[in-house]
Amino acid sequence: MKRSVYVAAAAAASLAVLAVRPGTLNALGAVHAQAAFTADHTAVKPEYKTRGEIPAEYKWKLEDIYPNKSAWERDAKKVEELANAFPLHEGKLASSVGALSGALDDYSELCRLRDKVILYTNLGLDVNTSSTQAQELYDRAMKINTLVGEKTAWFSPELVAVPEDKMKNYLASKRVAHYKKFLQDILREKPHTLSKSMEKLLAGSSPLAQTPSGVFTMLSKDVNFPKIKDENGKDIQLTRANFISYMESKNENVRKSAFKAYYQTLGNFQDTFAQILAASVKADNFYAQAHHYNTALEASLYPNEIPTNVYSELIKTVDANLPLLHRYIAWKKKILGLRDMHMYDMYTPVVPYNDKYIPYEQAKEMVLAGLKPMGEGYEKVLKQAFSRGWIDVYSTRDKQSGAYQSGAYATHPYVLLNYQGTYDDVFTIAHELGHAMQSYYSNKKQPYSTAGYPIFTAEIASTLNEQLLFKSQYARAKTKEEKIYLLNRYLENFRTTLFRQTQFAEFEKLIHEKEQAGESLNAEALKKIYAGLNAKYYGKAVVNDPEIGMEWARIPHFYNSFYVYQYATSFAASAALAKQIEKSGKQAVDRIRNKFLEAGSSAAPLEIVKAAGIDMSSPQPIQDAMKQFELALNELEKVAGEKCFLTLLKKTPFK
Template sequence: MNRKTIKMLAAAFCATSLTIQPMGLGHAAAAAASSHAEQRPAYKSRQEIPAQYKWRLDQIYKDKASWEQDRMKAEKLARAFAANQGKLAASPNDMKKGIDELAALSRLRDKLALYAHAGLDVNISNAQLQDLYDKASRLSTLIGEKTAWFSPEIVAIPDDKMAKLLESKELAPYKRFLEDVRRTKPYTLSKEMEQLLAASAPLADLPDNAYGMLSKDIPLPKIKDEKGKDVQLSRANYVTYIENRNQAMRKTAFTAYYNTLGNFQDTFAQLLSGKVKADNYYARVHHFKTALEASLYPNEIPVPVYDNLIRTVDDNLALLHRYMVDKKKLLGLKDMHMYDLYVPVGANKQRYIPYEEAKARVLAGLKVMGNDYVKVLKEAFDNGWIDVYSTNDKRTGAYQTGAYDTHPYLLLNYQGTDGDVSTIAHELGHAMQSYYSNKKQPYLTAGYPIFTAEVASTLNEHLLFKSEYAKAKTKEEKLYFLNRYLENFRNTLFRQTQFAEFEKMIHEKELAGESLNAETLKKMYLALNKKYYGPSVISDPQIAMEWSRIPHLYYDYYVYQYATSFAASAALADQIDKQGANAVERIKSKFLEAGSSAPPLTILKAAGVDMSTPQPIENAMKQFKSALAEFEKLSAEK
């Protein structure tokens, strides 16, 4: 679905919460390659996967014919919507009629888009599903074009007349939505211009779409495993090789992966440059100072929140450098390279974790959230919400998606590592926020921004760690779980901020008229990587291509929210520890059920965290420092 249209037009109703989390980007990877590979299911095709491990899209539409009927219905509604044009300010009832019709149209669009993208993501090469996805994309563009007049018309209503309209009982339920649309007044163009920009949306999405196809189509080489046997490197199994205890194995996988990406560096650079140019262009024509401001404004996030994050993390990089020194020592490495970062410390459970065991661990870790929460989790596991295993024709990574009229859906690429267990908890956090919000809120305020979405997901990760650490009995087990926890901080708070800083840098460079060619991007990224990881880690030249692995760079200043949310969820997890059921109920009622019924900073403050200040980031750094001190103390014990 076109993000620019969603943000700038009244079609921002979209309740789908799509959170894509590629392997190895957001979660600590904590287990090495399995020593019992025969236990790991290896499916060559989707048909081989048992039904209980595949999501049930027939719960959205029973077949493609039913989907097609609703698509034609949505097209008809979109074309008929013009009948409301010029009438919105006539009376409260006319305004209500226009909003209700747009909501119905958007609600149907969400459901259609969900079925199309979810079907394609598990069968990427299927031509029929590609056609279905293309139809959904064209429908979204059509809806954007046919509704582009709506926001400008509301914005054009004189303030005194709008105030009088809002006094009516008919529009009371729509006040939050209307005020949100009116807030865009300084940045809303004429209806003709908005329609023109809406029609251009597919062109702006081309870099993202092409990047996705390129990333999928690049053939990765075969590598030698520890026994000298040729094995096929894939995006799904790369994480297991990079966690291997054998440094030579790690180096082989790392070098093969990044050298392959490097063969396409100019194409990757052109795609990313095109995306940045589009971001800056859309921001400029809508009268924003920067693309960063344009991205944050729809979610009511002040730019200083972004800047506070980067500044506070930069001020605390000495803690990350200290952790790198400790980990290098515990791993017994003379030189620590980028391909060594994911090797776990402590009692390494070198075994495949069966999915059923992973489910049990997640349920045990999240039981503190209450019986009602756990009941829904069991429903998710048992009734077609989750697509578990990978195939060569499935999108990599993990995400949660859904629509107002469906239950949440989760895509996984389960490999049986501890990191995958954390990923399940993470994506279920998104699912539970969608579930609670949709149950409590009307459609207009059920959707929620990523800024709060990642709080729900990372809260589950914090709770899972606390549960598993509390059960650890030996020093080695405690070191193992502490290492995982510290890795979560490294990957989510530090590393996502590194990505966020890079994203800001490349937008500023393009805005200044400078070229974003491959060599420039590599030089910038390598320097940033050295700053973050410090002198005890060798920033191998291949890591300069890491930016080409980050699909989030195509999502309009997305990644910073992982870091801010991780800090917020750390605070909420601490409150659950100290306040118990009272904190849990407050978090559910003030946060999980809130949707977008208030600005995200207001919602989080009501839940117990004030993200308008650097304090939550600083507090998260204190928690990291405390865990690091415990890690150092345990590692020093004989």
């Protein structure tokens, strides 16, 4: 289990979903827009040192979960009581359908309340990670979760042990209708379910498996980065939160300084980071082996009924199309007029752009306008999210980095941001609200047992919102320069989502395989693997700066194994769904809402996506996406032309 991506130890039904994006580099490109929505030249970027300085309207309302700590204490105590009472059902599941339904009802109540108790402490800690009180409350919640895992560890093995003919009769009963998919999922795990005693032992060891993620989070927070000089020669403090904005600077010296300062600082802790990541990989492989999976990859994908060939075919298809990425990078190097293109130049804008701060209120309007194709009902809920304390907006030193959506069945969704006023931040809002809307619709439509949904479908909902926002911006483009900018940004979208996330996925696969084979995952080995992949993905047009070999040390996703590949598969699926909405309008929107957003985990993920109109069991959607990339690159090369860009560069030189 990972703290930021919480998965119930003993339940297929847990939190509705979290989709975390902390620390990732730009999901939809890395440049700001002057097209359609122009940043406010007079706006001043707010800087908050403490949480108390942030106005209430920009902080999420935890009182919507519990009005005070005393209310949380009551539910925490109740969870403990329910957990301790649950073993009274042990040994009775096969006696009658009534006994089974009673146990399922109690299990559902226990897990539903447990989710709410843990959510409150997760959110409280993530906005104030240095708070001793928040840490203590979170630790108590984790102990409660461990207790739940221990007291319910017998449940799955006993369900699996119910005779097949008797279970078939049970599944036909209306008394367990809401739990049918849950039971079927449990039975699928039969080959990988151990004895009651062994499952109880492994459940009790779950806090050990969480330790690497927790240590990584705390170490990342405690690492102090040096000051660098900004575009005006002023000393500024480099932080986790502002690193990306300085990587996007038009000034080469700023980009280079930020890049080297960041990764060289991480390099000072390389052995510690390596030990942490290696421990996480060892845990993944250990639990996979303990449950009779061939690999940790299989163990990760199996519960969601995703064949491992979906993962391997993604890597294979993307690898086969890397010459397209190399061609794009070479074009970008030429347009930028760089003698040598470095990794710190990768996020340099290739056309002039307005880099002024985009106020959060303006960003909200951009998102609402972009998501209008999803219909009035969708828009109404979005406005609730913006106005009723669903979103925590601004960053402080003690706040969890990145962005995510979280929630429990009994609460509205919660979205964490670290808003910096960049154009990419606007897309992040749309992305996380995609998760929030899927949670909202699923919780309204599905019973608790099938309200949760896997990341495989979650990332389609979020990236669909990004696709629609992009189309909205492009439709508003009035000049040739704006269209050139947007075409390039579309290609950056591909680079940072389809290509980059597949690079991460390939790295995860390699390090798990090497550890399983008994090879050491020391710092030098990890750097060599990562740098090698980076060279392969970006090609000869880019200098493979040695510092990039440390990038793995800043990616929290690696502590939620085999997660990031779904960004890539989802990008391909969401691109297709956006086309369907563009072509069919309300008919497509209604199908996507009814068959997809409201579906939760009521069917296998591949079936749900197929019902929405996309067959992800085949590599064809990935190949189709690559074709879109090639067509867009052809069009950009044709529309832009060298003369056009030389003119633009003279207007706004980058160095």
